[in-house]
Amino acid sequence: MVIYLDNNATTKVDEEVLEEMLPYLKDEYANPSSMYEFSVKSSNAIADARNKMKDFVGAKSEKEIIFTSCGSESANTAIRGAVAHNKSKKHIITTKVEHPCVMNTYKSLEKQGYRIDYIGVNSNGELDIEELKEKITEDTALVSVMWANNETGVIFPVKEIGEIIKSKNPNTLFFVDAVQAAGKIEMNVKDSNIDLLGVSGHKFHAPKGIGALYVKSSVILPPLITGGHQERGYRAGTENVPYIVGMGKAAELAIDGLKYESTEVKRLRDKLETGILKTTYNSRLNSSITNRVPNTTNIGFEYIEGELILLHLSDLGICASSGSACTSGSLEPSHVLRAMGTPFTSLHGSIRFSLSRYTTEKEIDYVLEKLPRVIDDIIRISPYQEELEHLRKARG
Amino acid sequence: MWKYSDKVMDHYRNPRNVGKIDDADVVGEAGSLTCGDSLKLYLKIKDGIVTDAKFQTFGCGSAVASSSILTEMVIGKHIDEVRKITNADIARELDGLPPEKMHCSVMGHEALEDALKKYYDEEIDFGVNDNKDSRVVCTCFNVTEDIIKEAIEVNGLTTVEDITNYTKAGGACGRCKGDIQKLIDKYAKKSEPKLSPAQLILKINKVIENVIAPELQKDGGDIELIDINENKVYVKLQGRCSSCKNSVLTLKSFVESTLRDKVSNDIEVIQV
Numbered sequence: 001m002v003i004y005l006d007n008n009a010t011t012k013v014d015e016e017v018l019e020e021m022l023p024y025l026k027d028e029y030a031n032p033s034s035m036y037e038f039s040v041k042s043s044n045a046i047a048d049a050r051n052k053m054k055d056f057v058g059a060k061s062e063k064e065i066i067f068t069s070c071g072s073e074s075a076n077t078a079i080r081g082a083v084a085h086n087k088s089k090k091h092i093i094t095t096k097v098e099h100p101c102v103m104n105t106y107k108s109l110e111k112q113g114y115r116i117d118y119i120g121v122n123s124n125g126e127l128d129i130e131e132l133k134e135k136i137t138e139d140t141a142l143v144s145v146m147w148a149n150n151e152t153g154v155i156f157p158v159k160e161i162g163e164i165i166k167s168k169n170p171n172t173l174f175f176v177d178a179v180q181a182a183g184k185i186e187m188n189v190k191d192s193n194i195d196l197l198g199v200s201g202h203k204f205h206a207p208k209g210i211g212a213l214y215v216k217s218s219v220i221l222p223p224l225i226t227g228g229h230q231e232r233g234y235r236a237g238t239e240n241v242p243y244i245v246g247m248g249k250a251a252e253l254a255i256d257g258l259k260y261e262s263t264e265v266k267r268l269r270d271k272l273e274t275g276i277l278k279t280t281y282n283s284r285l286n287s288s289i290t291n292r293v294p295n296t297t298n299i300g301f302e303y304i305e306g307e308l309i310l311l312h313l314s315d316l317g318i319c320a321s322s323g324s325a326c327t328s329g330s331l332e333p334s335h336v337l338r339a340m341g342t343p344f345t346s347l348h349g350s351i352r353f354s355l356s357r358y359t360t361e362k363e364i365d366y367v368l369e370k371l372p373r374v375i376d377d378i379i380r381i382s383p384y385q386e387e388l389e390h391l392r393k394a395r396g
Numbered sequence: 397m398w399k400y401s402d403k404v405m406d407h408y409r410n411p412r413n414v415g416k417i418d419d420a421d422v423v424g425e426a427g428s429l430t431c432g433d434s435l436k437l438y439l440k441i442k443d444g445i446v447t448d449a450k451f452q453t454f455g456c457g458s459a460v461a462s463s464s465i466l467t468e469m470v471i472g473k474h475i476d477e478v479r480k481i482t483n484a485d486i487a488r489e490l491d492g493l494p495p496e497k498m499h500c501s502v503m504g505h506e507a508l509e510d511a512l513k514k515y516y517d518e519e520i521d522f523g524v525n526d527n528k529d530s531r532v533v534c535t536c537f538n539v540t541e542d543i544i545k546e547a548i549e550v551n552g553l554t555t556v557e558d559i560t561n562y563t564k565a566g567g568a569c570g571r572c573k574g575d576i577q578k579l580i581d582k583y584a585k586k587s588e589p590k591l592s593p594a595q596l597i598l599k600i601n602k603v604i605e606n607v608i609a610p611e612l613q614k615d616g617g618d619i620e621l622i623d624i625n626e627n628k629v630y631v632k633l634q635g636r637c638s639s640c641k642n643s644v645l646t647l648k649s650f651v652e653s654t655l656r657d658k659v660s661n662d663i664e665v666i667q668v
Contacts, residue, residue: 303454305456308457311456311457312409331567332567345429348454382453
């Protein structure tokens, strides 16, 4: 039995998505760029998927969609392309809580001489918009924020940020990493000032190995991967037809499922969250209650360690993830939670549960039934018995 | 997912000897809440024998397993035996730990060392190192030179990554990595298996013929091995190399470093 509550890490491929892909893994193997009748179906399938992706992100034209291999490639293409587009400008603004694929790209640009401002967040994970506004100057090539945070699910107000950017410097480009927003909340780039936006297929029930980048028609980007003329010169390499088709289908299903996300998935998430906070006295919510994607909750368990919680949950068939140092392979706990000033008593014991449209009520009930015992067992081992006793009296 | 041995999994699933001993003779402590793992080790000692041991651990699966097995390893043993337990012993007893998790065994050992130190302070003081004065190398995780030295010597560590895996030092801001490398240069055993004089000569000759000479020949130079005396290798640079202004550089940065890398760390190359 697997109870999968780690959908911000990756998702199950939807059956309908797989069905849609199969012909292109079998008989329809033509290279879409070829000049014969056999290739027409492949090239039409890509055009169709591009159109679906256009609707998914809310772009004006399907020409604004580029297929990539993953979210990281989308981010790299966008960021490195944006600074090349604005090549006289040497200043970039981003946040302290970006995903490593974005963060480490800026670290590498920093070494190349770019000046980067990392905007902070408050204890609820909300961005300091005033600080961001103040930092924008004539020299700002790019502002880059994630739409929703992968660890906490907190949503940044990208529409408002876009307006601020363009009112201060119309030439500054705006990149949004929408990997964790895609499929969870509505995206509409044409009504915003977003110039570049990246998504990753496997976060919304397409397979791993496919992503997309929205590039506003007015922005010209040099390709990250050079070679053939595919993707109108923005991204070389023979098109990954089956995966592109799969992501198109997944996007279509995701648009239809948005209502379900914001009602049913949210209801189950809230039930899980409220239940855990009620039944375990050493837990606290690591984000604001509002302004979150509907599927994510991040809960800190004080004075116990996250990896151990995950191992015990795994023994029960429950899959979640942790911002603890021990699970990351690095020795430092989550940079997101640290940026939020999460108290160190719960920093190492933070667990993220992320649901999907496949999550059932029965699964949530099972977790709620089993988790308190797991937490109790681990509490028993903790050297911080006095502190825990204090908490129990105060909250229990 | 880490690859944990069955024994590690058994110990974090069913930890032995959990809790505190109210009338413990000594309590050893290691780690801290901020660092992400900490351990309290309670010992009852009678007539030099550890009669009971319990632990409380804040940490991951391997930290709990290391603490749990440690209590089993010390109960019933004389403290003279207990003193000899190293972090490598703890890891071995668990049928190994993933490299990134070796610091958990080190924490177990640190708590044990702390307990013994406190015990000996009260009894008679004989010979346990007091590393209070040891220089702090990694300020993020508060790791001292003594801890790193011991990790190098006990586990035969040779890289900065090893040190981070075993002691956490260098695992956060990374500013001390240069320092750690210096400590490796200082404490790591230079060559592992000791070669006999004949083996050494053969190996040096082979490296010069197969690796060094071909490289020099590319630039129109060459090298001749003249003599070997213990760690001193006498060579003659030939061809273009002999008249090259950079011959000293070639000798040190290429010939010597290649021989040190491939044969033994203490080789000194001398031009005849």
